[in-house]
Amino acid sequence: xxxxxxxxxxxxxxxxxxxxxxxxxxxxxxxxxxxxxxxxxxxxxxxxxxxxxxxxxxxxxxxxxxxxxxxxxxxxxxxxxxxxxxxxxxxxxxxxxxxxxxxxxxxxxxxxxxxxxxxxxxxxxxxxxxxxxxxxxxxxxxxxxxxxxxxxxxxxxxxxxxxxxxxxxxxxxxxxxxxxxxxxxxxxxxxxxxxxxxxxxxxxxxxxxxxxxxxxxxxxxxxxxxxxxxxxxxxxxxxxxxxxxxxxxxxxxxxxxxxxxxxxxxxxxxxxxxxxxxxxxxxxxxxxxxxxxxxxxxxxxxxxxxxxxxxxxxxxxxxxxxxxxxxxxxxxxxxxxxxxxxxxxxxxxxxxxxxxxxxxxxxxxxxxxxxxxxxxxxxxxxxxxxxxxxxxxxxxxxxxxxxxxxxxxxxxxxxxxxxxxxxxxxxxxxxx
Numbered sequence: 001x002x003x004x005x006x007x008x009x010x011x012x013x014x015x016x017x018x019x020x021x022x023x024x025x026x027x028x029x030x031x032x033x034x035x036x037x038x039x040x041x042x043x044x045x046x047x048x049x050x051x052x053x054x055x056x057x058x059x060x061x062x063x064x065x066x067x068x069x070x071x072x073x074x075x076x077x078x079x080x081x082x083x084x085x086x087x088x089x090x091x092x093x094x095x096x097x098x099x100x101x102x103x104x105x106x107x108x109x110x111x112x113x114x115x116x117x118x119x120x121x122x123x124x125x126x127x128x129x130x131x132x133x134x135x136x137x138x139x140x141x142x143x144x145x146x147x148x149x150x151x152x153x154x155x156x157x158x159x160x161x162x163x164x165x166x167x168x169x170x171x172x173x174x175x176x177x178x179x180x181x182x183x184x185x186x187x188x189x190x191x192x193x194x195x196x197x198x199x200x201x202x203x204x205x206x207x208x209x210x211x212x213x214x215x216x217x218x219x220x221x222x223x224x225x226x227x228x229x230x231x232x233x234x235x236x237x238x239x240x241x242x243x244x245x246x247x248x249x250x251x252x253x254x255x256x257x258x259x260x261x262x263x264x265x266x267x268x269x270x271x272x273x274x275x276x277x278x279x280x281x282x283x284x285x286x287x288x289x290x291x292x293x294x295x296x297x298x299x300x301x302x303x304x305x306x307x308x309x310x311x312x313x314x315x316x317x318x319x320x321x322x323x324x325x326x327x328x329x330x331x332x333x334x335x336x337x338x339x340x341x342x343x344x345x346x347x348x349x350x351x352x353x354x355x356x357x358x359x360x361x362x363x364x365x366x367x368x369x370x371x372x373x374x375x376x377x378x379x380x381x382x383x384x385x386x387x388x389x390x391x392x393x394x395x396x397x398x399x400x401x402x403x404x405x406x407x408x409x410x411x412x413x414x415x416x417x418x419x420x421x422x423x424x425x426x427x428x429x430x431x432x
Contacts, residue, residue, distance in 0.1 A: 003044060007069045011044060014069075016108035020101050021079035028076060043080045044072050047097045055084040056094050058255065058267045073101040087277035090269055095260035095344050102262065125384065131377045133346045137295070137303035139372040141180045141364060144202050144217070147194040149177035159189035166365045169223035173216055176200075180220070180364040180371075208297055221295040224362050224371060229293075232352065237290065237320075242310050244290035245270035247317040258351045261344055268348055271317060285321060288312040291349050305360075305373050307353075309345035350375045 019026045019042070028042030049057035050066050065071060075083070083092040149172060151157045157177065159168040168189045170179040181188045183199040207213035225243075226236060234243040247254050254271040270289045273282050292308040313321050354360045354375035362371035 002050075002063075003067045003072065007067065007072070008044065010069045011072050011074055012042070014105045014108065015042075015074035016105075016112070017042070018104075018108065019076040019079060020073050020104035021075055021082075022100065022103075024076060024079060026076045028074065041076055042074050043077055045075045045080045045083065047071050047073055047094055047101070055089055056097075059094070060265055073097055085277060086275045086280055090272065090274075091341075093260070093268070093344070094266045095262055095347075096341065098260075098262040127381065127383050129379050130382050131343060131346075131379045133307050133309075133342075134296075134378040135305045135307060135350060135360070136374050136376070136378055137305060137372070138359070138374050139370065140303060141204055141369040141371060143182075143369065144178055144180060144204055144207060144220070145183040145199055146173075146176040146178045146202070147183040147190075147196055147199040148175060149190075149194050151177075151193045157190065157193055160192065161189075165363050167224060167227040167362055168364075169220055169227055171216060171219050171223065178216065178220060180369050182366070205301070214297070218295060221371075225293050225295075228353070228360070228362060237312060239320075240292075240310075240312075242290045242292045242312070244288045244310075244312040246288070247271050247286075250317060256352065258348055259356050261347050273317075284315070286314045286317045288314065288317075289345075289348070304378065307346055307349050309342070309349060346377065350377065 015028075017028050018024075019028060026041070028040065030039045030041060046054070046066060047056065048059040048061050048066055048071050049055050050063075051057055052059075059066075061071065082088055083097065149157070151172070154170075154172050157170065157172070159170070166189075168179065168181065170177055170190065172178075177183070177190055177194050179188075179190060181190070182201075183190060183194050183196050184201075185191075186196060188194075188196065202213075204217065207217045229236070229243045233245075235246050236242075237244055245254060245256075253269065253273060255267045255269045257265060257267050260266045260268075268289075271286060273286050275282055288311065290310040290312040292306075292310055294306045294308075296304055296306055298304050315321055354373075358375055360373040360375060362373075364370055
C-alpha cells in the first residue's frame with residue numbers, strides 16, 4: 001500500500017485507535033509478547049479502491065488522491081472484509097463510508113474534548129435540521145388551454161415538433177384537448193387536431209379550487225413527468241406508477257454518475273444482479289432503482305414534488321416478477337435502510353432528475369408557462385433527543401449553486417412577458 005506515512009498518522013490519530021464501523025468499538029491495538037509488545041489489529045481501508053478494478057473503484061480520483069487520508073477509513077479486519085465483500089458493495093457505498101468515517105471521528109473528538117461518554121438517564125435535547133423527500137415547486141404555468149379535438153383517443157394525437165427542448169403534455173377530457181400551450185396560436189403543436197378559434201383559457205389557480213378540474217390538472221402534471229423521465233432514459237412501470245432504470249445491454253449491470261451526499265462525484269448502481277455473500281453466485285433476479293414521483297398541492301398557492309425511492313425486481317433485467325414473489329426481497333432490503341441511506345437515495349434522484357443543477361425544468365415553450373421545481377430538499381427545524389450518533393451522518397450537498405449557464409437559464413425562464421400578450425392581475429405566478 002502506497003499510503004504516505006503522514007496520511008497514515010493522521011488517520012490513526014483522528015480515529016482514536018477504534019474501529020470506525022458503527023457499534024463495533026474494537027480497540028485496534030492489543031498487548032502482545034515481550035518480543036512484540038503491541039499487536040496492531042487495525043487496517044486502513046480504501047473508500048474508493050486503490051485500483052479502478054477494486055471495490056468502489058470506478059471514480060475520477062487520481063492514484064495519489066486514493067491514498068490520502070480523505071479516502072481512507074480505519075477498520076478492524078472483520079469490518080474491512082465486510083465493506084469490500086461483493087454482496088455488500090451496494091450497501092456500503094462511497095457516500096455511506098464517508099459519512100461513517102466523519103461521524104466516528106466527530107464522536108472521538110467530542111470524547112477527547114472532555115465530554116462524558118456515559119449517557120445520562122434522559123438524552124439531552126438538541127436542535128436539528130430535518131430534511132424531507134419533498135422538493136418545492138417555484139413556478140407553475142399561469143394558464144391552461146382547452147379546445148375541441150377531432151381525435152377520439154389520446155393515442156391518435158401526434159403533437160407537431162415544437163421548438164427544441166419543448167415538452168407537449170396533454171390530456172383529453174369531455175371532447176376537448178387540454179394543454180399548457182396556447183391553442184389559439186395557429187402554430188401550436190396540436191393545430192392539426194384542435195379547433196383553435198374555440199379555445200378556452202383558464203387561470204391554473206381556478207382549477208386548483210375545483211375538485212374535478214384539480215384531478216385533470218394533476219393528470220396533466222403527471223404527463224409532464226412522463227416527458228421528463230423519458231428524456232432521461234427511464235421507463236414507466238404502469239402497474240405501480242413508478243419510473244425505473246433498465247439495462248442498456250441485456251445481461252449487463254448498469255451504473256450512472258451523480259453527486260452524492262458528501263463528495264463531489266461518484267457512481268451508483270442502478271441495475272444489478274445481487275450475489276450470494278457466501279459463494280458469490282448470482283441470484284435468480286435483478287434489482288432496479290426506481291422512483292415514485294407525485295405532485296401535491298400542499299397549500300392555497302404551494303405545490304411540491306414528492307420523491308419516493310423504490311425498487312423494481314425482474315427475472316432477467318426486463319421481465320417483471322409477480323408481486324407475491326418479490327415482496328420479501330424488497331421489504332428486507334428496505335428494512336436495512338437507515339435515515340442516512342434513505343436520504344442518500346433521495347439525493348441520488350434529485351441529482352439525477354435535476355442533472356446536478358439547482359432546478360428541474362419542464363419547458364412548455366413560453367417563459368411564464370414553464371414549470372420549475374427546486375432541487376433543494378424541503379427542511380425544517382426541530383428540537384428533540386436526536387438519533388443515535390452512529391446513524392447521525394451529516395451531509396454537505398444540501399443545495400446546488402448556480403453556475404453561469406443555470407443562472408442564465410433561470411433568468412430567461414422568469415421574464416415578465418405575458419404568454420398570451422395580455423395583462424392580468426396575476427402577473428406574478430411564482431409560488432411562495
